[in-house]
Amino acid sequence: MITLSIESSCDETALALVKDADTILAQVVASQIAEHALYGGVVPEIASRAHAERIPFLLEQLTQESSLAWSEIDQIAFTAKPGLKGSLLVGQAMAETLAVLLNKKAIAVDHLHGHMAAAWLKQDQKKSWLKEQPQAPYLALVISGGHTHLFYGKKFGEFTCVAHTLDDAVGEAFDKVGRFLGLGYPAGPEIDRLAQKGNAAAVRFPEVVLKDGVPGFSFSGLKTAAIQLFPKVKQEISLEDFLASFQQALANQLTTQVAAILAQKSFPVSSLIVAGGVASNSVIRRQFQTLAERFDLKLFLPPLFLCTDNAAMIGAAAYLYSS
Ligand code: KG4
Ligand code: ZN
Numbered sequence: 001m002i003t004l005s006i007e008s009s010c011d012e013t014a015l016a017l018v019k020d021a022d023t024i025l026a027q028v029v030a031s032q033i034a035e036h037a038l039y040g041g042v043v044p045e046i047a048s049r050a051h052a053e054r055i056p057f058l059l060e061q062l063t064q065e066s067s068l069a070w071s072e073i074d075q076i077a078f079t080a081k082p083g084l085k086g087s088l089l090v091g092q093a094m095a096e097t098l099a100v101l102l103n104k105k106a107i108a109v110d111h112l113h114g115h116m117a118a119a120w121l122k123q124d125q126k127k128s129w130l131k132e133q134p135q136a137p138y139l140a141l142v143i144s145g146g147h148t149h150l151f152y153g154k155k156f157g158e159f160t161c162v163a164h165t166l167d168d169a170v171g172e173a174f175d176k177v178g179r180f181l182g183l184g185y186p187a188g189p190e191i192d193r194l195a196q197k198g199n200a201a202a203v204r205f206p207e208v209v210l211k212d213g214v215p216g217f218s219f220s221g222l223k224t225a226a227i228q229l230f231p232k233v234k235q236e237i238s239l240e241d242f243l244a245s246f247q248q249a250l251a252n253q254l255t256t257q258v259a260a261i262l263a264q265k266s267f268p269v270s271s272l273i274v275a276g277g278v279a280s281n282s283v284i285r286r287q288f289q290t291l292a293e294r295f296d297l298k299l300f301l302p303p304l305f306l307c308t309d310n311a312a313m314i315g316a317a318a319y320l321y322s323s
Contacts (some may be wrong), residue, residue, distance in 0.1 A: 002074050004062075004098065005315030008051040008091030009083025009111050010145070011042045012308070015055070015062045017073070018315030021120040021323070022133075026066035027312050028058045033185070040179050048086030055094050073102060077318030080108035082146065107318040111309075112147060113157055115275040116140040117317035118302035118310070134300050139269040141258060143284070144276035145171035145186065148217045150258065152267050156320040163261060166210070167220035170250055171278045177226045177246060181239070191243050192281050198244030200283075202237050203229065205249035215261050222249050247283055255287045262295045271298040280307040 002025070007014040016027035032050045036042045063070075078095035079088060092108075099106035119134050137154045139162075148170045153159035168176070171188060178187020183194075205225055208218050226246050233242065261267070272295075274288050285301055292299035306313060 001319055002068065002072055003077050003107075003315035003318050004073050004075075005077040005109075005311045005318065006055070006091040006095050007079050007111075007114070007309055007311040007314050008055070008087050009079045009081075010087065010309060011036055011047055012310070013051045013054045013058060014309065014311035015058045016311035016315050017062060017066050017068060018121075018312050018319070021117060021316040021319040022122050024121060024312045025068065026062050027310065028061045028065065029310055030054045030058060037185050040185055041175075042084070044084045044086055047084055048090055051087050051090040055090065059094075070102060073104065075105050075107055075318060076102070077107045077109050077314050079111045079114060079314050081110060083111055107321065109314045109317045109321075110157075111314075112142045112149065112151070113159070113317045113320075114313040115142045115144065115307075116151070116273050117156075117320055118275050118306040118313040119273045119300035120316050120320065121302065121306055121312055123303045132298065134271045134273055134298075137267070137269055138271070138273060139267050140273035140275065141254070141279075142276045143170050143254065143274065143278035145169060145175060145278075147171075147276065148219070148254075150215075150261065152269075156323070157317075162267070163215040163217065163257060165217040165219060167218055168223055170217070170219050170254065171276070173219040173223040173250060174247075174278065176223055180227050181230065181243075186277075188278060188281065191247055192283075194240050195244040195247045196282065198238065198240030198242070200244040200248035202241035203233065203245035205245060208253050215257065217253060217257055219250065219253070222246070222253070247281070251281070251284045251287050254284060255291050258288075259291055259294070262291075262297075269297065271300055273300045275300075275302055275307060277308040280304040 011032040014029040017025040076095045078091045095106045148165035150163040151159035174188040183190045
């Protein structure tokens, strides 16, 4: 099954050709980071216009990169939600137009299901299929700029949310603290890079305790603590130490909450998927490895280039919906 997929929910315009849920035949991504960086965040009007301008060129590039004929494409997939309305519409219009022209179905994909489906894609496209695939029932943590959600599902696409953030997403905490510190947008990768040179025990951030012990996450307290604390400690503590400690506090909260949920043994799973842009964070990846070992789970962490927004994951999800 060959899927042509389109992702345009936020600030990346991406197209891919994917075979089943595992092989990327071709993919192209045009980032709009430079356009939005000036404003410190994504500007919806700029995003939708940039998607509309780029999609036709990217489609041409994609078809040149693969040797496929149009007739070999079996279905078109597009990100339908969640995301910026105007940006989603650009991708949907292109997908539906192609579907009519090729006489194929246009499959609406949930962006969060896309992030999870990245766990099915081969890490190295040139190597044969070595990696195991996640087994149902699924437990999947999606950590990105807009979401911090833990899902459980017996069938791919039919997920219930087990826990979610009560305020900011973890990526938002990275980005807003980074913006305050003048680290550019998005700040997650830069914080990760600087924190590698820092001491994570330099600053003690408060441990987050949620009301009534409900499963969930909360990052706005840590974000505010970081913004208020930095001006007070910056004479004594290096930026690297400060960021390493802040990143550690975010990572600890993610793993502590997921561990508490796993300890309840309400979900009979053998694998855990951790996906989304923030899943490319080096400390978060390491901590989830340790957690997976502790609970004897097989951990599925997509490779870095498939954690952040891309179209291959959307094509993989469309295939998994029908498999
Ligand atoms: O999944 P994604 O590309 O877009 C959304 O669906 O939101 O995630 C983007 C988020 C941003 O908040 C970015 O700062 C964060 O992922 N991110 C990271 C890292 N790489 C990207 N956060 C922490 N460490 C990283 N290495
Ligand atoms: Zn995303």
